Amino acid sequence: MSYIIKGQTGDWEVVIGLEVHAQVTTKAKLFSGAPTDFGAGPNTQVSFIDAGMPGMLPVLNAFAVEQAVKTGLGLKAKINRRSVFARKNYFYADLPQGYQISQYDQPIVGEGTIILDMPEGSRNIGIERLHLEQDAGKLVHDMHATKSFVDLNRAGVALMEIVSKPDLRSPEEAGAYLRKLRAILRYLGTCDGNMEEGSMRCDANVSVRPVGSTELRTRCEIKNVNSVRFVMMAIDHEAKRHVEVYESGGAIQQETRLYDSARNETRSMRSKEMAHDYRYFPDPDLLPVELDEAFVADLEKNLPELPDDKKARFQKAYGLTAYDADVLVSEKENALYFEDVAKGRDPKQAANWVISNLFGVLNKQGVGILESPVSAKNLGRLIDLIADSTISGRQAKEAFEAMVESGKDTDTIIAEKGLKQITDTGPIEAAIDQIMAANADKVEQYRSGKEQLMGWFVGQVMKATQGKANPALCGDLLKKKLAQ
Amino acid sequence: MSPTFSIDTATVRRIATLARIEVTDAELSTWAEQLSGIMGWIEQLKEVNTDGVAPMSGGTDLKLTLRPDVVTDGDMVDQVLANATEAQDGFFTVPKMVE
Incomplete structure (x- = not known):
């Protein structure tokens, strides 16, 4: 009680x-x-x-x-x-x-x-x-x-x-x-x-x-x-x-x-x-x-799926928590939006973007999902670009903010802001070589055991690539080169 | 016959108030007597055995007629207000009533 x-x-x-x-x-x-x-x-x-x-x-x-x-x-x-x-x-x-x-x-x-x-x-x-x-x-x-x-x-x-x-x-x-x-x-x-x-x-x-x-x-x-x-x-x-x-x-x-x-x-x-x-x-x-x-x-045969049933289905089919499912089904339009985003993608990631990022924006702007500045199609595209490593999670957040601001579609924003992640090893390796050459002392210190310098090297590579290098790839390549 | 169900003057006054009908004190007993008479007639109906007969809600065996959900009416403010005594700006008006 x-x-x-x-x-x-x-x-x-x-x-x-x-x-x-x-x-x-x-x-x-x-x-x-x-x-x-x-x-x-x-x-x-x-x-x-x-x-x-x-x-x-x-x-x-x-x-x-x-x-x-x-x-x-x-x-x-x-x-x-x-x-x-x-x-x-x-x-x-x-x-x-x-x-x-x-x-x-x-x-x-x-x-x-x-x-x-x-x-x-x-x-x-x-x-x-x-x-x-x-x-x-x-x-x-x-x-x-x-x-x-x-x-x-x-x-x-x-x-x-x-x-x-x-x-x-x-x-x-x-x-x-x-x-x-x-x-x-x-x-x-x-x-x-x-x-x-x-x-x-x-x-x-x-x-x-x-x-x-x-x-x-x-x-x-x-x-x-x-x-x-x-x-x-x-x-x-x-x-x-x-x-x-x-x-x-x-x-x-x-x-x-x-x-x-x-x-x-x-x-x-x-x-x-x-x-x-x-x-x-x-x-x-x-x-x-x-x-x-x-x-x-x-009438009974043609009844639409109601909140309780939808919630149960979201938990079962998408593996969502009871809380997330509840939030998503509270409005029919929200549930529809989520399913559009989740279709063919990782549902938990979709739920996370809709609930944590999009709903936050909508609440702040005081509008409903139907007035959302970011369409389900564009949010879906953004998630696809993270999934295929075209952009990093951090870049996705930056793109999302710009999409909210401008209402432009995902690909336009990515192009305008030059947010493509560098996943080619070539340019990253070139940057690494340059940084290692210019900082021979640091390379020496790293090789003699000061491994916490790795963070500093990653930072330098990111700086040299305007933040576009894929962080995971960057770390792998650095480790390899510094070990040589 | 004497009515088995009698209506007193207090009841007449209450019914009159609910129906917004002005009844003077002098009229009350007349109405009470006449209404009691009517109730007496209704009492007589109770003599009919209606065991197992469902109460009637309509006077015929017709089925309810329904209309489709289509707008066919409205948009005639002037006609709707034609008999209103003090219409103003498209509204009926009444003496101010605030809770």
Whole structure:
């Protein structure tokens, strides 16, 4: 048990469940033909259905159903062959229908599992359910002194609400869960996982209990935290708040709280009156969703390789360590890049270049692999040139830095910088002869036993060849000549 | 017959609030009585034996109609905002609401 809160009355552990709203990757909305692109002008992506106009009827987007089922399969979850859309009733300015079409007691996907690789070992986190629902519109509060502005572009966009079981026991596990879920969604292509643009949002249910206890105490729900780091900070803060309340003799009220990242604290949302009486009932505009076995089987057969499987394959096929494999599979694009570089080359060397050199550069520049200044083809070529002794490891590093700087291809950089390693014995021997002739005293000292002078000779040869002599070859030739 | 399931005035007030319907105190008892009457009719339905019959989610044997994932709608701000009372810069506007 890694995360323990030391209280005055004893040790406490935290119990966390996460609800993730993931925007389903579709062109059109869940129940209308309006587009879903991010960043369009206000209310330009709104149909009469999304605007809640009287008499408009929702028609379910078939691809959204497919995406939800695919996600369920990726989470190794039970696919419910029959599910039902229900109305969740509440009034809010971003919800023109006066209800959200969601799923209640019969969601499209049931229980599943996400496996986390934690430093202490792997942990299986249960998925409670996944259901489809509509997103609400967006409210803008800072455009007018007395009015809020309403943009319905997002209203009706398809969301998957993915609910975990209360299996998470630390902020770190919550962070790992979110990163793993995001990776799975991105591998599947069912959600782009972009937390900044709001296409993945997270609510955290947090409670605490004394270590050793199995009770579930009253939880608080922290709403809409928009980065993995903030989710972790919000949980840590909230758990400590609960311990303080209990230890000072108070009680926790079940409520919704907002996380304020600027102050690193949560505070009570002065909640919408009776907001939790949603009066769900089956939506009479929509019939139950019935999936036939062949449809599900076909999606399952065509599922892409997911992070866990890819990691296992990387370890087995390429002989990578668990850590390196984990780093490489965390993003689908990184894994693809690595495999391009590794193809037909030494995989460990490829992994080393990608992880130690390339990722270092990308992190520093704050860009992803798709914006990498060095393509997989060019990095591969660089490794080839080391393998066939055209350049030394040191020259490769120099070339790599220049490639990062200029974006030019490997061969151009090698030519421009004259980085070819001298592997012909001729020029190296000539240099050695010259140096030996000019330093007869040192040759004498070496021959009479001062063998540490070898380093000095190698240095001189490298200097004479502008660093281009193959160091190993240089050493061999020197040894031979000095011994004569 | 007398209703076996009665709705009191407090429940009527709560339902009215949730539905944003203004009901005066004078109206409460009338609504309570009428709603209790309706519930009484529903109670009668319980007399029908429905053992082994799955609850119905739709009124027909039709299958759900699906749409392909194709953009066919939107791009009509003016029409969408046509009935809005105080539209501004392409937005609907409402009295300021901040948590």
